[in-house]
Amino acid sequence: MSLLSVTGLGIGFGGLTAVGKVDFSVEPGEIVSLIGPNGAGKTTLFNMISGLYLPDRGRVTLDGEDVTAMAPHRLAARGLSRTFQNLQVFLRMTVLENVMAGRHLAERGPILADLLALPGSRRRSRATEAAARKLLARVGLERGAERDASELPYGALKRLEIARALASGPRLLLLDEPAAGCNAVETGEVDQLIARIAGEGIAILLVEHDMKLVMKISNHIIVLDHGEKIAEGAPGEVARNPKVIEAYLGSQGGKEAAGALD
Amino acid sequence: MRTLSPKYATLIALIALIALAPLFFPSTFYYRIGALIFINGLAVIGLVVLIGYAGQISLGHAGFAGIGAYACALGPIHLGLAPVLSLVLGAVLSGAIAWLVGRPILRLRGHYLAVATLGFGILIYIVLNNEAQLTGGPDGMPVEGLGLRGLLESAGFAVKASKLWYWLAALVMLAGALLALNLHDSPTGRALRSLHDSEVAAHTVGIDVARYKLTAFVISAVYASVAGSQIALMNEFVSPDIAGFLHSIELLTMTVLGGAAMVFGAVIGATILTALPQVLTALQDFEHIVLGLIMMLVMIFMPEGLVPSLARLVRRRPR
Numbered sequence: 022m023s024l025l026s027v028t029g030l031g032i033g034f035g036g037l038t039a040v041g042k043v044d045f046s047v048e049p050g051e052i053v054s055l056i057g058p059n060g061a062g063k064t065t066l067f068n069m070i071s072g073l074y075l076p077d078r079g080r081v082t083l084d085g086e087d088v089t090a091m092a093p094h095r096l097a098a099r100g101l102s103r104t105f106q107n108l109q110v111f112l113r114m115t116v117l118e119n120v121m122a123g124r125h126l127a128e129r130g131p132i133l134a135d136l137l138a139l140p141g142s143r144r145r146s147r148a149t150e151a152a153a154r155k156l157l158a159r160v161g162l163e164r165g166a167e168r169d170a171s172e173l174p175y176g177a178l179k180r181l182e183i184a185r186a187l188a189s190g191p192r193l194l195l196l197d198e199p200a201a202g203c204n205a206v207e208t209g210e211v212d213q214l215i216a217r218i219a220g221e222g223i224a225i226l227l228v229e230h231d232m233k234l235v236m237k238i239s240n241h242i243i244v245l246d247h248g249e250k251i252a253e254g255a256p257g258e259v260a261r262n263p264k265v266i267e268a269y270l271g272s273q274g275g276k277e278a279a280g281a282l283d
Numbered sequence: 284m285r286t287l288s289p290k291y292a293t294l295i296a297l298i299a300l301i302a303l304a305p306l307f308f309p310s311t312f313y314y315r316i317g318a319l320i321f322i323n324g325l326a327v328i329g330l331v332v333l334i335g336y337a338g339q340i341s342l343g344h345a346g347f348a349g350i351g352a353y354a355c356a357l358g359p360i361h362l363g364l365a366p367v368l369s370l371v372l373g374a375v376l377s378g379a380i381a382w383l384v385g386r387p388i389l390r391l392r393g394h395y396l397a398v399a400t401l402g403f404g405i406l407i408y409i410v411l412n413n414e415a416q417l418t419g420g421p422d423g424m425p426v427e428g429l430g431l432r433g434l435l436e437s438a439g440f441a442v443k444a445s446k447l448w449y450w451l452a453a454l455v456m457l458a459g460a461l462l463a464l465n466l467h468d469s470p471t472g473r474a475l476r477s478l479h480d481s482e483v484a485a486h487t488v489g490i491d492v493a494r495y496k497l498t499a500f501v502i503s504a505v506y507a508s509v510a511g512s513q514i515a516l517m518n519e520f521v522s523p524d525i526a527g528f529l530h531s532i533e534l535l536t537m538t539v540l541g542g543a544a545m546v547f548g549a550v551i552g553a554t555i556l557t558a559l560p561q562v563l564t565a566l567q568d569f570e571h572i573v574l575g576l577i578m579m580l581v582m583i584f585m586p587e588g589l590v591p592s593l594a595r596l597v598r599r600r601p602r
């Protein structure tokens with residue numbers, strides 16, 4: 022059974038179709054990339070899968086369970102986690118606290134215990150801090166963990182979001198343009214990070230414009246254009262697909278996609 | 284070397300404030316002002332949890348102060364409850380009402396939430412005003428005192444009511460501050476603060492946003508209720524004004540002026556806005572103008588509130 026399965030999923034905004042009827046699935050431990058030109062509907066698809074948008078049609082299942090339109094916090098409890106294209110960092114909290122908040126499902130407890138700082142509450146906080154520091158080290162942000170998150174540069178915030186998403190202990194991680202705004206070195210780091218996460222058995226659904234990155238690390242690629250799936254398959258097949266080349270024609274992405282294979 | 288955690292720094296500062304202030308009191312009348320400051324401080328600490336931690340607004344929290352106050356007025360008469368138990372009953376009632384009202388209201392955001400909470404406050408005020416048989420209506424009603432002073436006297440300790448209330452209100456406020464500070468760095472506190480910054484992100488990491496907003500609303504309602512009860516017990520009298528719109532605005536202004544994000548800021552806000560009108564009475568007609576001016580200037584130059592802005596200045600200084 023697929024870990025994530027999306028069937029006939031679609032949504033419109035004010036009469037305009039943003040996503041038509043999209044089908045695809047993600048198997049456990051796989052890296053699946055979702056690519057397509059700007060406005061193709063990639064983020065909208067993420068928003069429907071993660072419960073932020075109510076789809077007009079179609080179904081989303083996790084491990085066979087219908088989770089269509091389920092509230093995001095309940096999806097998180099089922100092992101779905103994500104990052105955001107337009108950063109959604111907790112800017113008034115420290116770097117460390119951002120990741121600690123990501124471990125909410127594991128650290129939450131009776132409110133009275135938190136108000137009274139009972140030993141159980143403090144123990145949960147300590148365990149969360151230790152786990153968060155480990156995750157920060159994994160994304161290379163272990164130094165300056167006590168700083169306010171607002172003091173970090175853009176690329177670091179992207180990695181902070183990944184650490185926070187990992188803190189909830191996902192089985193499926195949705196990454197929306199994790200390498201956007203990163204230089205070549207940082208992109209390389211993101212690349213390695215994603216590979217390592219996948220190596221631990223966490224499935225990844227990736228939206229990314231950096232074609233080199235996509236072609237290199239994906240097991241499977243889905244191409245979206247104008248809200249419809251126009252192609253899917255292994256990186257090699259997809260990059261040679263005439264429909265895909267046409268969708269990207271003239272755009273940098275198309276040349277890169279073709280170039281990445283040479 | 285580890286620096287003092289914000290929690291202990293705040294507690295020490297508050298204890299110092301409480302212990303040292305009486306040294307500067309020219310007369311026992313000032314104990315009463317001090318008690319009022321601490322009582323307001325308690326309500327404002329509750330609002331720090333709601334506004335500063337969770338990022339929600341309320342223009343109707345005086346309504347909960349009213350519920351707490353009238354619980355102390357009516358509990359002894361109609362239920363035969365001791366005044367202290369009436370305070371507890373009021374707190375439970377306020378928490379329950381906050382839970383019921385908060386569920387639909389907290390789905391709203393920003394201005395809409397402000398107006399809905401405003402409506403709630405007005406509703407409580409009108410009920411207290413109109414149910415004259417029960418509440419005495421606009422004229423208010425007497426409240427049975429705490430009885431602690433008599434108890435102390437029979438044990439051989441004679442103490443003035445204003446002094447007793449000063450220390451009592453200080454203790455209650457300290458307890459309230461301790462709980463709020465505990466909460467700040469707990470799992471619940473992190474959940475509240477994260478939904479303040481990004482509801483979407485909080486939701487996707489597994490935080491039940493609606494539930495935690497409600498939690499903050501209920502906690503702050505209980506704080507306001509206990510504060511209202513204390514005012515009633517101290518004055519041995521209560522009128523519907525305690526639930527009035529002006530009182531809600533006063534509490535909100537104290538919170539924002541001092542700095543909604545910090546417990547210590549809230550107490551400073553309560554101190555300034557409780558004490559200043561007493562000091563400014565010398566200016567007579569200009570009192571309100573000066574007060575308004577001070578508030579505007581602080582908000583223009585220190586939008587985060589007095590204490591967080593000053594704390595930032597201190598931290599920025601090269602060491």
Ligand SMILES: Nc1ncnc2c1ncn2[C@@H]1O[C@H](COP(=O)(O)OP(=O)(O)OP(=O)(O)O)[C@@H](O)[C@H]1O
Pocket residue numbers: 034039057058059060061062063064065066106
């Ligand atoms: N909340 C919304 N309200 C109205 N229209 C929306 C909304 N969200 C997305 N859209 C529209 O849906 C379409 C798809 O947008 P989406 O953000 O999903 O594209 P994308 O593939 O993520 O693009 P990009 O690569 O630029 O991030 C766009 O036309 C967009 O304007």
Ligand SMILES: [Mg+2]
Pocket residue numbers: 063064065106
């Ligand atoms: Mg997008």
